[in-house]
Amino acid sequence: xxxxxxxxxxxxxxxxxxxxxxxxxxxxxxxxxxxxxxxxxxxxxxxxxxxxxxxxxxxxxxxxxxxxxxxxxxxxxxxxxxxxxxxxxxxxxxxxxxxxxxxxxxxxxxxxxxxxxxxxxxxxxxxxxxxxxxxxxxxxxxxxxxxxxxxxxxxxxxxxxxxxxxxxxxxxxxxxxxxxxxxxxxxxxxxxxxxxxxxxxxxxxxxxxxxxxxxxxxxxxxxxxxxxxxxxxxxxxxxxxxxxxxxxxxxxxxxxxxxxxxxxxxxxxxxxxxxxxxxxxxxxxxxxxxxxxxxxxxxxxxxxxxxxxxxxxxxxxxxxxxxxxxxxxxxxxxxxxxxxxxxxxxxxxxxxxxxxxxxxxxxxxxxxxxxxxxx
Amino acid sequence: xxxxxxxxxxxxxxxxxxxxxxxxxxxxxxxxxxxxxxxxxxxxxxxxxxxxxxxxxxxxxxxxxxxxxxxxxxxxxxxxxxxxxxxxxxxxxxxxxxxxxxxxxxxxxxxxxxxxxxxxxxxxxxxxxxxxxxxxxxxxxxxxxxxxxxxxxxxxxxxxxxxxxxxxxxxxxxxxxxxxxxxxxxxxxxxxxxxxxxxxxxxxxxxxxxxxxxxxxxxxxxxxxxxxxxxxxxxxxxxxxxxxxxxxxxxxxxxxxxxxxxxxxxxxxxxxxxxxxxxxxxxxxxxxxxxxxxxxxxxxxxxxxxxxxxxxxxxxxxxxxxxxxxxxxxxxxxxxxxxxxxxxxxxxxxxxxxxxxxxxxxxxxxxxxxxxxxxxxxxxxxxxxxxxxxxxxxxxx
Numbered sequence: 039x040x041x042x043x044x045x046x047x048x049x050x051x052x053x054x055x056x057x058x059x060x061x062x063x064x065x066x067x068x069x070x071x072x073x074x075x076x077x078x079x080x081x082x083x084x085x086x087x088x089x090x091x092x093x094x095x096x097x098x099x100x101x102x103x104x105x106x107x108x109x110x111x112x113x114x115x116x117x118x119x120x121x122x123x124x125x126x127x128x129x130x131x132x133x134x135x136x137x138x139x140x141x142x143x144x145x146x147x148x149x150x151x152x153x154x155x156x157x158x159x160x161x162x163x164x165x166x167x168x169x170x171x172x173x174x175x176x177x178x179x180x181x182x183x184x185x186x187x188x189x190x191x192x193x194x195x196x197x198x199x200x201x202x203x204x205x206x207x208x209x210x211x212x213x214x215x216x217x218x219x220x221x222x223x224x225x226x227x228x229x230x231x232x233x234x235x236x237x238x239x240x241x242x243x244x245x246x247x248x249x250x251x252x253x254x255x256x257x258x259x260x261x262x263x264x265x266x267x268x269x270x271x272x273x274x275x276x277x278x279x280x281x282x283x284x285x286x287x288x289x290x291x292x293x294x295x296x297x298x299x300x301x302x303x304x305x306x307x308x309x310x311x312x313x314x315x316x317x318x319x320x321x322x323x324x325x326x327x328x329x330x331x332x333x334x335x336x337x338x339x340x341x342x343x344x345x346x347x348x349x350x351x352x353x354x355x356x357x358x359x360x361x362x363x364x365x366x367x368x369x370x371x372x373x374x375x376x377x378x379x380x381x382x383x384x385x386x387x388x389x390x391x392x393x394x395x396x397x398x399x400x401x402x403x404x405x406x407x408x409x410x411x412x413x
Numbered sequence: 414x415x416x417x418x419x420x421x422x423x424x425x426x427x428x429x430x431x432x433x434x435x436x437x438x439x440x441x442x443x444x445x446x447x448x449x450x451x452x453x454x455x456x457x458x459x460x461x462x463x464x465x466x467x468x469x470x471x472x473x474x475x476x477x478x479x480x481x482x483x484x485x486x487x488x489x490x491x492x493x494x495x496x497x498x499x500x501x502x503x504x505x506x507x508x509x510x511x512x513x514x515x516x517x518x519x520x521x522x523x524x525x526x527x528x529x530x531x532x533x534x535x536x537x538x539x540x541x542x543x544x545x546x547x548x549x550x551x552x553x554x555x556x557x558x559x560x561x562x563x564x565x566x567x568x569x570x571x572x573x574x575x576x577x578x579x580x581x582x583x584x585x586x587x588x589x590x591x592x593x594x595x596x597x598x599x600x601x602x603x604x605x606x607x608x609x610x611x612x613x614x615x616x617x618x619x620x621x622x623x624x625x626x627x628x629x630x631x632x633x634x635x636x637x638x639x640x641x642x643x644x645x646x647x648x649x650x651x652x653x654x655x656x657x658x659x660x661x662x663x664x665x666x667x668x669x670x671x672x673x674x675x676x677x678x679x680x681x682x683x684x685x686x687x688x689x690x691x692x693x694x695x696x697x698x699x700x701x702x703x704x705x706x707x708x709x710x711x712x713x714x715x716x717x718x719x720x721x722x723x724x725x726x727x728x729x730x731x732x733x734x735x736x737x738x739x740x741x742x743x744x745x746x747x748x749x750x751x752x753x754x755x756x757x758x759x760x761x762x763x764x765x766x767x768x769x770x771x772x773x774x775x776x777x778x779x780x781x782x783x784x785x786x787x788x789x790x791x792x793x794x795x796x797x798x799x800x801x802x803x804x805x806x807x808x809x810x
Contacts, residue, residue: 077572197453201475201791273566274638282460282564283795376638377566379792380475 047166051147054166058146062305063108069305069369071104076373082107115298123196123291130193135292135299138186141179142306148172149313150240152323152353154346163240164354172239176314177218180269183307184210187271187278187288190300194291202287205380206278209268212387213275217265219395220258223402224251224318239314243322248330250321257398259319261391266315268387270307273372277380312364313357320360323353450478457486461564461795464805468782468798470791477794480786482779488809495758495769500526500600500736503769508594510771511807513556514750515595516542516549523598524679525745525756527729529738532601537725539681541607544615544718545585545597546680546747547711551622552581553750554704554711557802561701562633564799565642570633577625584614600736602728615719619712626709634705643698647797649785650695657784658777661752662707663801666700668693673748680747685717697800704802735764751775751802775807 067082074081082104090106091097100106122131150165169175184207191203225237228245242251252259268275279287286292289300316322326334378386455461455468462468465486471478491506500522507522508515520542527534559574582592588611589597589604597604633639654664664671672689674682690706692699738760746755752774759768778801786794 073568077569078576079572197451204474276566280566280792282566283792285460373569374632375567375636376562376633376642377792378638379642379790381790382641 051166054146055143058143058306058309059302061309062302063112065305065309065365065369066111066301067104067108068365069372070107072366072369073373076370085110112298115295115301118294120294120296123194125195126291127193127195130189131291132296134186134190134193135296135303136186137189138183138303139299139306141182142303142310145176145179145310146306146313148175148239149310150243150317150322152350152357153240153243154349154353164350165240168238168240171237173221173237173242173314173318176239176310177214180307180310181210181214183303186300186303190292191278191288194288196291198284198286198290199288202278202280202284202290205280205284206271206288209271209275209277209380209383209387212384213265213268213391216261216387216391216395217269219392219399220261220265221318222399223255223258223406226403226406227251227254239317239322243317243324246321247324248328250319250324250327252319252321253327255319255398255402257394258402259315261395261398262319263315264386264391266311267368267371268383270311270368271304272308272368274375274378275383276377277383280377308365308368309361312361312368315364316357316360320364322360323357325352325356448473455480461798462805463560463803466779466803466805466808470794472791475790475792477786477789477791480783480794482782484776484779484805484808486809487806489806491810492769492771495766497765499764500738500766504599505594505596508591508596509806510773510810511749511751511754511775511804512593513553513804514549515593516546516597517747517749518754519596519598520546520680521745521747521749521754521756523600524747525743525758526600526736526738528745529741529743529758529760530600530733530736532729532732534601534729535726536681536723537606538602538727538729540684540718540722541603541727542598543681543685544607544715544722545588545595547714547718548581548585548615548618549595550750551708551711552578554708555581557704557750558629558633561799561802562639564795565639567633567636567639570629573625573629573632577622580618580621584611584618587611587614599728601732602726606727607722612719612722615715619716619719622708622712626705626712629705634701640698642792642796643696643701643800644694645696645698646793647697647785647789647800648695649781653781653784657781659752659781660777661748661750661774661802662700662703663752663778663781665689665691665703666800667695668699671753673746673753677746679745681718682714684721685714687711687714687717697796700800700802737762737764738766746772749774751804751807752778771810773807773810775801775803775805776810779803779808 071081073079083102085104085106086097086101087106087109091101122128147166148169150163150168152164153161154164187206187210188203191199191201191206194200194203224242228241229236245251267273271278277287278284279289281287284290289297292300321327324330450471450473453470453472455470457465457467467483467486469481469483471480489509491510494506495503504519504522507518510518526532555574555578559571562570585595585597586592588607589595591597649659649663649667651667651669653659654667654669659667660671660673668691670689670691673679674687675689687710690703690710692702738758740760740762743758743760744755746753748754753772754774755772757768757770757772758766761767782794782798782801786797789797
C-alpha cells in the first residue's frame with residue numbers, strides 16, 4: 039500500500055513537472071507571440087510538424103499560431119554546441135544552471151491547482167503536497183535561485199557576468215524582504231488570535247471564498263506584484279540580465295542547454311510567481327470576487343457545478359485562467375516599459391517598497407486587531 | 414583621444430551633479446585599502462554601441478573611473494578616396510559615411526562643388542533637396558529613437574520607429590531607387606525630377622506621422638521610468654560643447670541655439686518657417702526632447718516645401734563637362750541629422766581634388782564622452798552614449 043501510494047505520488051509529480059515544463063515552453067512562445075503583436079509583427083508562424091500540419095484547416099491555423107515553435111526552440115537548445123570556456127570555474131559553472139532550474143520546479147509541488155467536493159461531500163484539493171508551511175516553502179526554495187545567479191556570475195570569471203551576478207544578489211535579497219512583509223497581513227488575517235496558525239496556501243484560498251485579498255488589502259497586493267517582478271528578473275527590473283548594458287548579464291558565457299536551463303528556469307519562476315499571486319491575492323480557484331461561488335451555484339440550482347468532476351474542472355479552469363492572465367501581464371509589462379537603473383532598483387526596494395510594506399503591515403495589524411476587539 | 418595614465422595616480426573622478434552618486438562614491442573609498450579598479454571592454458561588439466566602437470572603461474564597481482573611446486574599427490579612408498577620384502565618382506562615398514543621413518552628406522558634397530564652380534542650382538532642385546533631406550532627417554531620428562529607448566531596455570519603440578521609417582524609405586526608393594545610400598543629388602541638380610506620386614506620398618506621410626509622434630509621446634516620453642533614466646543624467650555643459658565642438662542635438666540640448674539651417678542658412682531653408690528646438694537642461698532628457706521636437710519641425714518644413722514647390726528644370730543649365738574646381742579652398746556646411754557636417758576641399762585646379770576633409774559631427778560628439786562619462790554609472794554612460802546618437806562609420810570615416 040505504501041509502495042503504491044509512493045508510486046502514485048511519483049507519477050503525479052512527473053505529470054505536474056511535465057505540465058509545468060509545457061507551460062514554461064509555451065510561455066516562451068507566448069512571450070514571442072505577444073511581443074510580436076505588441077510590436078506590430080507576426081511572430082513565429084513557420085514551424086510545423088509533418089502530420090499535424092497536413093490537417094486541412096486546423097493544421098494551418100496551428101502553424102500560423104506557432105504552436106510547434108517551442109519544440110524547435112527546445113531542439114535547438116539541445117543540439118547547439120555546449121561551450122565551456124577555458125577560464126571558468128567548471129564545477130560552479132555547471133552547477134549554476136541546475137540551481138536556477140530545480141528550485142523553480144520544486145516549488146510547484148506545494149501549489150494547489152483547485153478544489154472540489156467529492157460525492158461524500160468531503161473537500162478534495164488538487165495539490166501534490168499539502169504542507170502546512172506552503173508559502174514559506176515557496177519563499178525558501180525561490181530564494182535559492184539567487185545562488186544560481188551569483189554562482190554563474192562568479193564562476194564565469196568574466197566581467198559582464200560578474201556585474202550581473204553582483205546586481206542579482208543585491209536585487210533579489212532586497213526584494214525578498216518587501217515580498218515577505220507584503221504577505222504577512224494576509225496571514226494575520228487568516229490566523230485568528232489563539233488559534234493554531236498555518237501558512238498553508240489552501241487555507242489562504244479558502245479564506246478568500248467571497249472577498250479576495252486584493253480587495254481587502256490592495257497595498258499588500260501592489261507591493262507583492264512589484265516585488266515579484268524584481269524577484270523573477272523581469273523588466274523593468276531585469277538588472278542581472280540587462281542585455282543592452284551587460285550583454286547577457288550572468289548568462290553571457292553560457293550556451294546550449296545550460297543557457298536553456300536559465301531560460302526555462304526564468305519562465306518556471308514566472309509561472310510559480312503567477313500561481314502564488316493568484317492564490318494569495320486573487321482568490322485562487324474562486325471564480326467571482328465578492329460572491330461565494332458554491333453558494334451562488336447552490337442558490338441558482340446549479341449545485342452540481344460545484345461538486346465532483348465539473349466542480350474540479352471549473353476550479354482548475356478558473357485558476358489556470360488567472361495564472362495565464364498574470365503570465366500575460368508579465369509579458370505585457372516587459373514589452374512596454376524601459377528598464378530601471380541599478381541604483382534606482384535598490385532605491386525603490388529599500389526606500390519605497392520596504393517602508394510601504396512595513397506601514398501596511400502595521401496598519402493592517404491594527405485594523406485586524408480592532409475588528410477582532412470591537413466587531 | 415588615446416591617453417596613457419598610470420593607474421595608481423588616478424584621482425577620484427570628477428563627479429557631475431547627482432546627489433546620490435556623490436554620496437555613494439566617497440563612502441566606498443573610505444575603507445582605507447588601495448582602490449582597485451578593473452577594465453571592461455565595451456565593444457567593439459556590444460549591443461549598446463550600435464556598431465564597432467570600442468570603449469575601454471576603467472570601472473570601480475558599477476562606476477566609471479575613465480572611459481576611453483577607441484575608434485577606428487571601421488575606418489574606410491573616405492578622405493583619402495576623395496583625393497584620387499573626381500567629383501562625380503566621389504558622390505557614392507558621401508552616402509556611406511553616415512548611412513543614416515546620406516542625403517544631407519551628399520548635399521554638402523554637391524554644394525561645395527557648386528560653390529566652387531559657381532553653378533546656380535534651380536529653385537525647384539533646392540526645394541526637392543530640402544524635402545528629401547528632411548525626410549532623411551526624420552528617418553534618422555526614428556532609428557535613433559528606437560535604438561536609444563532600446564539601450565534603456567524598452568524594445569518595442571525600435572519596431573515602431575522602423576515601421577514608420579519604412580514609409581520614408583519606400584518614398585525615397587520610389588524617387589531614386591535606393592533605400593539607404595541614395596546618391597540622389599548631382600552637381601548642379603538631381604538624378605531625376607520628383608513625380609506627383611512622391612509629392613502625394615509626402616503629404617500622406619506628414620498626415621500619418623503627426624498622430625504617430627503623439628503616440629510616441631504617450632509611449633515613451635511620458636513614461637516615468639524613461640524620465641527617471643534621462644533627467645539630470647549625462648550633463649554636458651555649454652563649455653564642454655564648445656571645447657569639443659559638439660553640434661546638433663547635443664549642443665541644442667545644452668541650450669546653445671545653433672543650427673546650420675538657421676545660423677548659416679543654406680539651400681532653400683530660409684524660405685521656410687520652422688523653429689529650432691533648444692532645451693537648456695544639458696542632460697540626456699534635453700537631447701531626447703530636441704530630437705523628438707525636430708521631427709515635428711521637419712514635418713513642417715516638408716509640408717511647406719511640398720506646397721510651395723516651384724515648377725521648372727531640375728538641372729542647372731550649361732554644366733561643364735568636367736568639374737574642374739579652380740585652385741582654392743572651399744568649405745560648405747550642412748545640418749545633418751547628428752549635427753554640423755561640412756566638407757573642406759582644397760583644389761589645385763585639377764579634376765581630382767588635392768585634399769578632402771570631412772568634419773563629421775559624431776567624431777566631435779564622441780570626443781566629449783570621455784570627460785562627460787567620468788564618475789557615471791555604467792547604465793547611465795550608455796544612456797549618455799545613446800543620447801549622442803553615434804553612427805560609427807561617421808566617426809571613423
